Each structure stands twice: as structure tokens, then as C-alpha cells.
Amino acid sequence: MSDQSVWGAELYDTLVDGGVSIFAYVPDGGHKVMIQKSLEDDRVHSIPLTTEEEGVALTAGADLGGKKSVLLMQSSGTGNCINMLSLQANGGFPFLAIITMRGTYGEQNPWQVPMGMAVRPCLEAIGVHVLEVEREDELKDVTNAAMNLAFRSDRAVAILLTQKFIGAKAF
Amino acid sequence: MTETIEITGSNQRMDRAQAVPAIVGNHRDFLIVTGLAGTAQDMYAIEPDADNCFLLGGAMGASVSMGLGLALARPDKHILVMCGDGELLMNVGALATVMASGVTNMSILCVDNERYGETGNQITHTSMGTDLALTAKGLGIKNVMTVTAPDEIEAGRKELRRADGPTFVYLKISDAKPPKMSSRNFNAADRRIAFRRAQLGHL
Numbered sequence: 001m002s003d004q005s006v007w008g009a010e011l012y013d014t015l016v017d018g019g020v021s022i023f024a025y026v027p028d029g030g031h032k033v034m035i036q037k038s039l040e041d042d043r044v045h046s047i048p049l050t051t052e053e054e055g056v057a058l059t060a061g062a063d064l065g066g067k068k069s070v071l072l073m074q075s076s077g078t079g080n081c082i083n084m085l086s087l088q089a090n091g092g093f094p095f096l097a098i099i100t101m102r103g104t105y106g107e108q109n110p111w112q113v114p115m116g117m118a119v120r121p122c123l124e125a126i127g128v129h130v131l132e133v134e135r136e137d138e139l140k141d142v143t144n145a146a147m148n149l150a151f152r153s154d155r156a157v158a159i160l161l162t163q164k165f166i167g168a169k170a171f
Numbered sequence: 172m173t174e175t176i177e178i179t180g181s182n183q184r185m186d187r188a189q190a191v192p193a194i195v196g197n198h199r200d201f202l203i204v205t206g207l208a209g210t211a212q213d214m215y216a217i218e219p220d221a222d223n224c225f226l227l228g229g230a231m232g233a234s235v236s237m238g239l240g241l242a243l244a245r246p247d248k249h250i251l252v253m254c255g256d257g258e259l260l261m262n263v264g265a266l267a268t269v270m271a272s273g274v275t276n277m278s279i280l281c282v283d284n285e286r287y288g289e290t291g292n293q294i295t296h297t298s299m300g301t302d303l304a305l306t307a308k309g310l311g312i313k314n315v316m317t318v319t320a321p322d323e324i325e326a327g328r329k330e331l332r333r334a335d336g337p338t339f340v341y342l343k344i345s346d347a348k349p350p351k352m353s354s355r356n357f358n359a360a361d362r363r364i365a366f367r368r369a370q371l372g373h374l
């Protein structure tokens with residue numbers, strides 16, 4: 001399993017270097033480092049949400065104001081976002097979500113499995129490009145690829161941080 | 172100054188066709204996001220397809236969050252969100268997020284007809300005891316004002332312009348229909364680009 005204090009910092013820096021200045025999130029263990037870094041960084045806004053769908057709308061509003069933003073969430077939040085993603089599908093708003101996966105590889109909590117299995121088909125059905133990270137050495141490239149697709153090509157993109165990469169939570 | 176605003180509808184309150192434009196005042200004071208349904212129609216009647224406004228036609232519950240994103244991105248502007256009671260009820264936690272974000276350049280005008288107007292005027296929770304002004308206060312919104320009578324409109328118009336937000340103005344109106352839209356542009360991609368070109372000077 002990878003060391004979050006290393007890859008979390010690398011991912012955070014890649015996003016900030018790419019111009020992201022708003023971090024919106026519903027917490028997950030896999031986002032702990034990035035959330036903490038966003039809270040401590042005066043260059044960015046760190047916005048705790050009550051539900052993931054707020055983040056979908058918030059990022060579209062930020063785009064109207066010319067700023068790049070990212071939504072950090074757990075896979076279980078995907079279902080909370082779907083109708084809101086009509087905004088991106090119709091409006092061509094850029095969208096970047098970083099989703100820590102649960103409910104797949106090695107999952108020990110059955111409550112995570114139904115939504116975990118539905119993440120990719122749900123996102124693709126509403127028009128979101130889905131990219132996966134399985135190894136630490138591909139994290140930066142995938143993140144840059146996703147930012148190009150989102151912010152230069154005005155697409156909705158989700159990066160799934162798989163359980164092969166982040167590890168499965170032990171119970 | 173007391174506005175002349177008709178009292179209409181089965182609940183005998185101010186008519187939105189006059190009350191909403193009166194409380195908004197000069198809409199160019201703001202960048203505006205409206206919810207779907209009634210508030211989009213209210214704004215369209217003030218100025219069709221204005222380039223400082225983004226009108227939702229779906230994504231019910233998006234308006235407050237979208238306004239927050241805009242407020243964070245444009246600290247040099249005052250952001251006004253206009254939303255229906257139904258729209259706000261769908262995503263009321265967004266008000267807590269507005270509070271938590273610390274933005275001050277944002278006002279929310281909740282246009283409450285106590286109905287889901289768009290879908291046939293079915294009653295909403297606000298006709299049964301839910302008070303969204305108390306909700307806003309409880310979720311931490313700094314300035315909260317309820318406007319129910321014509322002689323309170325002017326104070327509401329000023330409240331929406333407070334620099335020390337966030338501000339929530341709760342406009343209680345009748346259940347009469349909003350103004351009809353003649354030929355609204357429902358193409359969100361086109362509206363996004365028009366908004367960005369006007370407000371950012373580029374695509």
C-alpha cells in the first residue's frame with residue numbers, strides 16, 4: 001500500500017501547479033492529506049460541503065468566475081452527484097473530481113459495494129470521462145491528463161484512486 | 172417609499188411579478204444565479220438573457236452552491252442567488268457551506284410562494300410550518316431578513332446589497348403564476364460562454 005503523506009502531497013501540488021485554487025470536499029480517509037494541505041494553504045479556498053452534489057454546482061459557478069476547482073470525494077458520493085452533472089453535460093462546464101474508491105478490490109464493508117460497483121457506469125452514463133490510478137508512478141501523469149481534458153477541453157472528468165493504489169480499509 | 176405591489180393568489184400575499192423586480196432593484200449591481208422554475212422566470216422578465224445572469228433550467232438545488240463558486244471566484248463582485256422555496260429545500264445544506272466558506276460578497280433571495288409552482292402549485296413544506304429564514308439563521312447565515320409586506324421591500328433591497336454578507340432575504344409572495352417567458356435561451360453552453368465573455372472578457 002502507498003504512503004498517503006507522499007502521494008497526497010504530490011497530487012495536491014500537481015493540482016495547485018495546474019491552477020486549481022478551490023478545493024471542495026466531503027471528507028474521506030484517502031483525502032486526508034489533501035484536505036489538510038488545502039486548509040493550511042492561503043493560496044486556495046478549502047470548502048467543506050454537506051453533500052457532494054453541492055460541489056458539482058460550486059465548481060460550475062467557479063468556472064463562471066474564471067477559476068479552476070476540484071471536488072474531492074469518496075465513491076459513495078457519486079450517486080449524490082448524478083442529476084447535478086446535467087450542468088456539465090449541457091453547459092460544457094469543466095469538472096474535475098478525485099474519487100477515492102471503496103466497494104471494489106478487497107472491500108470488507110458490504111455497504112460500500114453497491115455504489116462502488118456503480119461508480120463508473122453512472123459517471124459514464126451522465127457524460128463524465130473516467131480515468132483510473134492503480135500505481136503511484138502514474139498519479140501525476142493521470143492528473144495532468146485529467147486537468148487538460150477538464151480545463152482545456154471543457155469536459156467533465158473523474159479520477160478514480162483505486163483500492164489497488166490506496167489500499168482497502170481494514171475492519 | 173412604499174411600493175405599489177398587488178396582493179394576489181389564494182394565500183393573499185404580494186404578487187411576484189412586482190415584488191421580485193422591486194426588491195432586486197438594479198440587477199447590474201450583481202452577478203446573478205437563479206434556480207430553475209419561478210426565479211428564472213422572474214429574472215427573465217427583468218431582462219431576458221442578461222449577460223450578468225445565469226439561469227438554471229434544471230439541476231434543481233444547484234443555485235446556492237453555484238452562486239458560492241462564483242462568489243469565491245469573483246471577490247470583486249457581489250453575487251446574488253435567486254431561488255425558489257422548492258429549490259432551496261432540495262439542497263438546504265448549501266447554506267451551511269456558504270457560512271463555512273467565509274464569503275461576504277453573497278446574498279440569497281429566496282422567493283417563497285409556499286408552492287412547487289412549476290409542477291402545478293403543489294404545496295411545499297414552507298406552507299406547513301418550515302421557516303427558511305430560521306433555517307438560514309440556524310445554519311449560520313449572518314444577515315437574515317423576512318419580507319412579507321410592500322412597505323418592507325425597500326429595506327430588503329438594501330439588505331441584499333450589504334457588503335458584510337452572507338445575507339439571506341426571505342421574500343414571502345403569493346402563489347400566483349410567475350411572468351411567462353417568451354423565448355428564453357435554454358442552451359446552457361451558450362449562456363455559459365455569454366456570461367464568461369461579458370464578465371471575464373474571454374472564452
Ligand SMILES: Cc1ncc(C[n+]2csc(CCOP(=O)(O)OP(=O)(O)O)c2C)c(N)n1
Nearest residue numbers: 208209210231255256257258286287288289
Ligand atoms: C431533481 C428534480 N426533482 C423534481 C423536479 C421537478 N420540478 C421542477 S420545478 C419544481 C418546483 C420548483 O419549485 P420552486 O423552486 O419553489 O419554484 P417555483 O416554481 O415555486 O417558483 C420541481 C419539483 C426537477 N426538475 N428536478
Ligand SMILES: [Mg+2]
Nearest residue numbers: 255256257286
Ligand atoms: Mg416555490
